[in-house]
Amino acid sequence: MDIIKEIIQRAQQQRQRIVLPEGTEPRTIQAADRAIENGTADVILLGKREEILGLANSLNLKNILKANIINPETSEQHEMFAEKLVELRKKKGMTIEEARKLINNPLYFGCMMIKLGFADGQLAGARDATANVLRPALQIIKTEPGITCVSGGMLLITNAKEYGEEGLLVVGDVAVTPVPDAGQLAQIAICTARTAQAVAGIQDPRVAMLSFSTKGSASHEVVNKVIEATRKAHEMAPELKLDGELQADAAIVPEVAQLKAPGSEVAGKANVLIVPCLEVGNISYKLVQRLGHAKAIGPILQGIARPVNDLSRGCSVDDVYTMIAITADQAIHLKEQEAK
Numbered sequence: 001m002d003i004i005k006e007i008i009q010r011a012q013q014q015r016q017r018i019v020l021p022e023g024t025e026p027r028t029i030q031a032a033d034r035a036i037e038n039g040t041a042d043v044i045l046l047g048k049r050e051e052i053l054g055l056a057n058s059l060n061l062k063n064i065l066k067a068n069i070i071n072p073e074t075s076e077q078h079e080m081f082a083e084k085l086v087e088l089r090k091k092k093g094m095t096i097e098e099a100r101k102l103i104n105n106p107l108y109f110g111c112m113m114i115k116l117g118f119a120d121g122q123l124a125g126a127r128d129a130t131a132n133v134l135r136p137a138l139q140i141i142k143t144e145p146g147i148t149c150v151s152g153g154m155l156l157i158t159n160a161k162e163y164g165e166e167g168l169l170v171v172g173d174v175a176v177t178p179v180p181d182a183g184q185l186a187q188i189a190i191c192t193a194r195t196a197q198a199v200a201g202i203q204d205p206r207v208a209m210l211s212f213s214t215k216g217s218a219s220h221e222v223v224n225k226v227i228e229a230t231r232k233a234h235e236m237a238p239e240l241k242l243d244g245e246l247q248a249d250a251a252i253v254p255e256v257a258q259l260k261a262p263g264s265e266v267a268g269k270a271n272v273l274i275v276p277c278l279e280v281g282n283i284s285y286k287l288v289q290r291l292g293h294a295k296a297i298g299p300i301l302q303g304i305a306r307p308v309n310d311l312s313r314g315c316s317v318d319d320v321y322t323m324i325a326i327t328a329d330q331a332i333h334l335k336e337q338e339a340k
């Protein structure tokens with residue numbers, strides 16, 4: 001079965017409450033309608049009720065009537081959320097006036113819903129820029145235990161079945177931290193491996209820490225960073241199959257791995273690729289997507305205590321629907337982890 005179908009099925013089995021702050025955005029509302037119809041999530045749409053229902057009516061969407069629609073500005077929770085936000089951000093000098101203003105912003109309102117247990121995850125970005133989607137999540141929801149660096153994993157489904165997990169590769173970070181230090185890069189590796197397991201269904205992640213050098217073939221301070229990140233990642237997760245520094249060909253091509261990194265349990269068969277910085281990740285996944293006709297799913301934000309995901313502004317209704325299911329799936333997984 002394909003992995004998107006599997007993700008949707010898992011979401012349908014334990015329905016999660018997913019906030020969509022861009023309630024008046026046409027692709028978002030169409031995907032929300034489908035999610036309600038298919039039982040993929042309990043959808044919470046933020047925005048003015050009459051605007052949302054007017055748009056739904058003009059698009060002939062009947063299921064939106066079953067959505068929970070909340071206008072942050074007039075919500076009875078507005079003042080309580082503002083007060084809680086002041087509590088959370090008092091060390092940063094936030095005043096109640098600033099908090100009231102921020103709570104009017106659906107991206108902040110949604111994150112407060114999650115923080116206070118009224119919702120399980122959030123998805124936005126069809127209209128808002130990445131940084132605006134990320135900031136409230138980083139400020140309010142914060143990171144999961146043991147992690148300080150949020151990052152974004154990308155599922156790349158390629159037709160090159162000889163590489164990765166039958167053509168599936170998970171790459172990180174493609175979305176958040178522009179220049180990670182060695183410790184952050186180690187965390188990105190561990191979180192991307194978790195995404196590979198939890199979302200992509202890869203049972204046995206094999207993580208390659210990528211560079212332009214393989215096992216000392218080149219020396220430079222940026223290579224040293226990857227070597228140090230590899231060491232730290234081993235320390236943090238000794239059970240994880242992870243190796244570096246590796247060039248991309250040594251990571252995924254068995255014949256090249258034989259020559260450049262013989263004996264490695266990862267080289268030649270990596271299914272999780274960790275890039276040294278955001279530029280490399282973002283550029284390379286887009287090139288693989290366009291030139292290699294790969295399907296790119298994500299970014300799937302990882303390391304946040306509750307799932308908040310970001311859409312590309314060029315997304316389709318299908319993309320939004322898939323990301324609703326992924327956000328729900330992550331929420332289920334995070335809750336299961338906590339219960340252990």
Ligand code: ACO
Nearest residue numbers: 130131134135138139148149150174175176177178282299
């Ligand atoms: N992990 C965890 N927390 C973080 C991270 C991180 N990677 N980065 C910032 N934070 C926290 C900070 O500690 C801070 O918390 P605090 O206010 O409680 O102290 C809060 O987030 C805000 O941090 P700032 O550095 O002040 O926020 P800023 O808005 O400058 O930057 C952001 C954060 C938005 C993540 C920024 O790094 C960014 O814009 N990254 C790139 C996003 C992007 O454009 N990606 C590419 C497009 S996505 C795509 O194409 C798939």
